[in-house]
Amino acid sequence: MSAAKDVILPVILPGATLGVMGGGQLGRMFVHAAQSMGYRTAVLDADATSPAGLVSHEHIRTAYLDAAGLTELARVADAITTEFENVPAAALEQLAQTRPVAPAGASVAICQDRAREKAHFVGCGVDCAPHAIIETPEQLAAVTDDLLPGILKTSRMGYDGKGQVRVKTRAELIAAWDDLQRVGCVLEKMLPLAYEVSVIVARGRDGQIVHFPLQQNLHRDGILAVTTVPAPNVTEAVSQQACASAHQIAASMDYVGVLCTEFFVLADGRIVANEMAPRPHNSGHHTIDACDVSQFELQVRAMTGLPLVAPVLHSPCLMLNLLGDLWFPGGVTVQQEPDWAAVLALSGTHLHLYGKAEARAGRKMGHLTVTGATPQAARATALQAAAILGIAPF
Template identity: 65%
Template sequence: MSASPTTEAATLPGQGMLGVLGGGQLGRMFVHAAQTHGYRVMVLEPDAASPAGAAADAHLRAPYAEPAALSELAAACVAITTEFENVPAEALRMLAARRRVSPPADAVQVCQHRAREKAAFAAAGVPCAPHAVIDSAETAASAALAPLLPGILKTASLGYDGKGQATVMTLADLPAAWQALGGVPCVLEQRLPLRLEISVIVARGADGAVVHLPVQQNLHRGGILAVTQVPAPDVPPALAEQAIALAGRLAQALDYVGVLCVEFFVLQDGRLVANEMAPRPHNSGHYSIDACDVSQFDLQLRALAGLPLVAPRLHSAAVMLNLLGDLWFPQDAADAAPVTPDWAAVLSLPGAHLHLYGKAEARRGRKMGHLTFTAADAGTARANALRAAAVLGLQAF
């Protein structure tokens, strides 16, 4: 279903305050984009030391669903967004009764649950892996699940960055794997022969206009994004166009307003299958801050404020490295105190753009920042990123 053109007036740069539910690094980068355009920003986040709260003009320290805090946010802000998908959808509905809210609560609720997400893919004609929902011990023991094995068992909600999932090889393994994940509703996905992983970030306005960033080629390690390369080196133009079209079709079917990321698997036979979607900017799109004339956070801002969406232009080839807290800890000393990485050596390399998220404590597996290398050509960007990886002790790619 397509959106009808909005009759609500745009909130022009410099006019009014915008709201964000969530205080993480995605919120922080949205705050920076909004402030660059002259907006003030209020963040609703219970953590007093959050990255977005530290950057915002105002920080409401309260739970996301607290009625008094939501009322205060709606009174102060002309439009409100979210920086992560696990914000209560009902909170977005309460805010939408008074203010422009993007993305819409219904779409966020779809993205909070893998079974609903798979159903949305099917409804939009977007192919995804064969799968089944497991919500009981009886289902987990069903012989009918045999065609899906070997497979990946994933919790239906609250799983991210490789958490809440397990590989299952045989029917005999399935009941124990389901219990190990807490006996909660899960989705069992058939394990497919993968060639590579890509993602597409689209932005859709209330008037139905859709623009997109270039297709991103991603490398994950331990279920967490490690490297993003743009242009995608191993993706033929026709396949990139297909992925962009499918992501746009999904945004249209959801009547979506805002930034939407769709992650795809490219199979060994060249087919595309959707893995998951995120109703927000995405880790794989952070390079756009330095390599595009319009970043994913600029697109989030434009969709929220009702401003025109323009197609981003990739002006530089880019390679982005995700920086986890592990970098602060010597590999041969598990209990050692954290040590600041050699940023001076990294920043001596051409085209280096370092983004640290302002998190007070480095912890293993915690996203602390990202490092983007830009260059006139992809080979140079990759070569400099590999030099940085060697300095930081990151695995080559």
């Protein structure tokens, strides 16, 4: 089976095997969705205890670029996707020689590199923060003062706040680049931020595209903490602009699959694109419990050529990330299980744990989605759950 663009691919029906590169929690939720629709699954991840590998029909325990592992995945899977933005694009391109791969390696390569990502936004006519590319001492010296204060971000391998340094002065910028080992970076001007939103779209092979309602996101220490839907501060104008921009970003890559684009809404009401992820996204986990179709089911539909349907939010909700810190209340050194019984005694709570045995500070161990009859009811219950778990109020 060829994945060449000029070949009309057949719909891949339940009973086939879907492969996923990466074994984390996103892969785990993809596997659950695929299996519920009747597909077999195969995960490629080197970790023998990876969350997705533990629940998949098959687990190929090799590195992402291992030739034998990629050959085996292509042998057993009828179509392949990725759950991690830093899976090497070259591995996806190799798999695409014999199997449909969505998203394509070329799209993932753009999302993996902040410099290319910014260039893609600009090329689409989508505003992003003023920025400068820093790959050489000469480019560092040429940075203009109006970009400070700013955030210096590594161009590659950065996520959940990793590889990011806030800098106020030129001296701090120089020191930060040194601390980052002088790898390629993007310096982004800090802007007056009102709030953050994300748009998750799914785009099919035929160009059909659908999206979820905007999610409003609260980050703490660079990691998503709370997602609220409907987004309480979003105006209709912001919603329309963000959705149109997300559609344009996906279409201009000829993207197939689920794509999340994060936006900053500024104090003056303007929106700027921050970054994108070529996969389902943490801010979309609520869709499992609060929508009639989840982001993971749409990922399955997009990669197999099944019809896409516009998702409907049937319940207002909040999603709380459950980080490993919650397993060490009050600074204790011995891991303790949070009081799930007390949390689940609250109406509308939906607990998702990812099967990770070891809790660590900042590690995503699970999430809690709280649904309610009204946004106010969902928020009130979410605050109760947060208080039980030791999550700071919001």
